[in-house]
Amino acid sequence: MTINNKFGPKNKKEACIFAEETFRVQIQYELCRLMHFKGWTQNQFADAVDMDPATMDQIFESDCYMDIRILARMFYVLGVKPKFIFEKINYGN
Numbered sequence: 001m002t003i004n005n006k007f008g009p010k011n012k013k014e015a016c017i018f019a020e021e022t023f024r025v026q027i028q029y030e031l032c033r034l035m036h037f038k039g040w041t042q043n044q045f046a047d048a049v050d051m052d053p054a055t056m057d058q059i060f061e062s063d064c065y066m067d068i069r070i071l072a073r074m075f076y077v078l079g080v081k082p083k084f085i086f087e088k089i090n091y092g093n
Contacts, residue, residue, distance in 0.1 A: 015089075019089075024064065024066065027066060027071065028059070028060055028064075030082075031059070031060075031074060031075075031078070032060070034075075034078040034079075034080060035078065038078065038079075042056055042057070042060070043056070045074075045077075048077045049070075049073055049074050049077050051070070059074075
């Protein structure tokens with residue numbers, strides 16, 4: 001990721017926030033995609049994960065906090081094992 005004044009983050013602090021939000025959205029997307037692949041509603045998914053539906057709602061909100069243990073349980077219930085690929089970030093310096 002290159003920091004510039006035309007588009008995207010303007011400094012490293014904004015770049016960190018951008019990275020957090022991008023990662024959160026990617027996780028939410030995968031959870032949603034897999035949940036729909038199984039044909040589950042959000043409430044059915046919450047039940048399968050043994051989670052209160054209100055807590056499940058929070059997972060899909062923009063200001064959610066995702067605990068790694070909850071995420072592991074959610075992906076396990078969905079029948080997948082997350083695999084992370086890390087790429088070096090270019091800050092333009």
